[in-house]
Amino acid sequence: MDFIASLPAPLTEPSRRFFAQWHAWRAKRLLPRRGAMDANGLGDLRGYCLLLDIRGRDSIPICFAGSMVVDMLGTDLAGRNYLDLTEPENRARRAALLFAEIAQPCAAVIYYWLQSARGRTIPVELVSAPLCADDSDQPSLVLACATPLVAGKTGDVMEAASYTEGEGLRFIDIGAGIPPVNADLVMLGQRLQ
Numbered sequence: 001m002d003f004i005a006s007l008p009a010p011l012t013e014p015s016r017r018f019f020a021q022w023h024a025w026r027a028k029r030l031l032p033r034r035g036a037m038d039a040n041g042l043g044d045l046r047g048y049c050l051l052l053d054i055r056g057r058d059s060i061p062i063c064f065a066g067s068m069v070v071d072m073l074g075t076d077l078a079g080r081n082y083l084d085l086t087e088p089e090n091r092a093r094r095a096a097l098l099f100a101e102i103a104q105p106c107a108a109v110i111y112y113w114l115q116s117a118r119g120r121t122i123p124v125e126l127v128s129a130p131l132c133a134d135d136s137d138q139p140s141l142v143l144a145c146a147t148p149l150v151a152g153k154t155g156d157v158m159e160a161a162s163y164t165e166g167e168g169l170r171f172i173d174i175g176a177g178i179p180p181v182n183a184d185l186v187m188l189g190q191r192l193q
Contacts, residue, residue: 003174011109015127018045018145019107022129030175031105034141035134039064045145052082052142054102057095059083069146072114072122074157086164097169100179102130102139107172112146115162122158123149126166129174 003023007016021041025032039046047068053061058081065077082098083091101108107129114122125147130139171178 006173008109008170008172011127012125012147012149014045014048014147015109015125015145018042018049018127019129021045022107022143025131031130031132031139033132033134037131037143042145048146050077050082050144050146052098052144054098054140054142057092057099060095060098063141072146072148072156072158073160073163085160090165093165098142101128101142101171104179105130105139105174105176106178107174108169109172110166110169112163112166114148114158116156116158118156120156122156125149 004016004020007019011019022032024041025036025038027036039049042049047066049064049066050062050069051064053063055061060082062077062080062082070076077085083094086094097108097110100106107127109125109127112124112126114124116122126144127147128142128144131141131143132139133141
């Protein structure tokens with residue numbers, strides 16, 4: 001399978017560059033190890049990236065949040081629980097998405113409609129792909145890259161309520177298939193951890 005050629009057509013050029021770099025890190029493996037990840041290789045995309053550590057259904061710390069993410073959200077997310085960025089009723093669904101992405105390793109794309117305090121709407125394409133810790137063959141990390149689909153204005157800070165839930169989720173086959181999930185992101189035939 002030619003992973004890069006198989007990417008969904010509507011993906012933006014920055015998302016395609018993100019996946020090309022992730023694909024280069026994995027070399028001939030299904031998944032890259034964290035040690036292979038060269039953040040400098042992401043170039044200008046680095047500022048739009050987040051690295052998540054999937055520890056459990058209630059604990060998904062953000063290891064790294066790029067400078068552009070910090071600027072857009074008006075806060076540094078590093079060290080915070082990714083699940084705290086959504087409403088309590090959305091946390092199980094958000095965790096299920098990430099567990100599906102690592103249980104049957106695949107990439108994903110989802111869209112957010114961010115609202116600025118000034119009333120501007122900024123659509124964002126968020127792509128993500130799993131990685132393994134250096135001492136494991138099981139994925140436990142997810143690297144994500146957020147691409148604004150329109151230019152924001154300097155000083156635009158997004159309202160927290162606008163990034164509580166995304167839409168249009170699509171899993172992307174990286175060579176291990178697509179997780180069998182229903183509309184509620186419940187794994188069919190088995191329970192995710």
